[in-house]
Amino acid sequence: MTTETTNRMDLVFRKLKAEGRTALIPFLTVGDPDLETTLAIIAELEAAGADILELGVPYSDPLADGPVIQRASTRALRGQVNIRTCMETALKARQAGSQLPFILFTYYNPVLQMGLDNFFAELDAHEISGLIIPDLPIEEAEDMRSRSRAAGINLVPLVAPTSSERIARIVNGASGFVYCVSSLGVTGERSSFHEGVDAFIQSVREATDLPVAVGFGISTGEQVARFAKICDGVVVGSAIVRKVEDVIPLLDSPSTRQAGLLQIREFVAQLKP
Numbered sequence: 001m002t003t004e005t006t007n008r009m010d011l012v013f014r015k016l017k018a019e020g021r022t023a024l025i026p027f028l029t030v031g032d033p034d035l036e037t038t039l040a041i042i043a044e045l046e047a048a049g050a051d052i053l054e055l056g057v058p059y060s061d062p063l064a065d066g067p068v069i070q071r072a073s074t075r076a077l078r079g080q081v082n083i084r085t086c087m088e089t090a091l092k093a094r095q096a097g098s099q100l101p102f103i104l105f106t107y108y109n110p111v112l113q114m115g116l117d118n119f120f121a122e123l124d125a126h127e128i129s130g131l132i133i134p135d136l137p138i139e140e141a142e143d144m145r146s147r148s149r150a151a152g153i154n155l156v157p158l159v160a161p162t163s164s165e166r167i168a169r170i171v172n173g174a175s176g177f178v179y180c181v182s183s184l185g186v187t188g189e190r191s192s193f194h195e196g197v198d199a200f201i202q203s204v205r206e207a208t209d210l211p212v213a214v215g216f217g218i219s220t221g222e223q224v225a226r227f228a229k230i231c232d233g234v235v236v237g238s239a240i241v242r243k244v245e246d247v248i249p250l251l252d253s254p255s256t257r258q259a260g261l262l263q264i265r266e267f268v269a270q271l272k273p
């Protein structure tokens with residue numbers, strides 16, 4: 001008897017699979033340019049067809065991030081955004097009617113600062129469905145995985161093209177989906193991907209029954225469509241964060257705010273697979 005899941009993310013992947021569709025998974029830096037605007041952007045992303053949302057906790061030392069997300073983190077940190085206010089933003093979006101599963105995307109240090117017991121209690125209270133921690137030390141992974149499982153939250157593992165023989169160990173016991181990083185290096189729009197990325201994704205597919213998503217460098221509708229043929233989800237971050245950055249002057253003025261939000265919606269809508 002399969003255990004009935006109430007995890008919003010699992011339900012979305014199940015529905016998309018039944019419809020033969022691929023999830024569009026935007027990444028957004030929470031608090032860029034401010035928390036209230038983030039709430040408005042979340043609504044635009046949902047209207048544009050996003051299926052799941054990565055809510056990025058701004059961090060002072062985002063070692064895996066390229067310049068676009070680094071700048072977004074800097075802007076958000078100027079507004080004193082922290083991991084708690086990111087969780088509160090997720091809850092406010094839910095209370096405003098968002099149906100999207102939220103993944104809290106955070107580096108490990110803010111989690112440690114909060115304390116693991118506190119962190120997981122807060123995650124649950126703020127209706128977070130998933131968690132990605134790109135710099136989670138492998139020796140902490142088992143503890144974090146069991147805490148996530150106990151809290152009913154999917155700790156999503158990242159696998160890189162260089163993971164090869166470690167793929168089985170990384171995906172074993174994982175939940176939610178497996179995040180295949182398409183290229184080496186840091187986040188940021190790319191015109192090409194790690195050679196052999198398709199074979200890499202196929203090897204991950206063979207190692208797990210979980211949905212498999214890909215991210216890193218994907219920034220156009222045709223790149224999303226290319227990966228949608230072989231994945232259950234496609235993550236787009238920097239291209240969307242850059243679009244937010246580009247329209248900040250419009251967002252900052254009440255008379256042009258709606259026009260700025262519409263540009264974000266239209267950009268994301270044309271990514272939809």
Ligand SMILES: O=P(O)(O)OC[C@@H](O)[C@@H](O)c1c[nH]c2ccccc12
Pocket residue numbers: 027054056064065069134158186187188189215216217218235236237238239
């Ligand atoms: O920004 P890109 O190139 O579209 O890649 C997705 C990425 O933004 C998001 O998933 C992410 C943001 N920071 C990260 C750090 C590591 C791995 C992934 C991420």
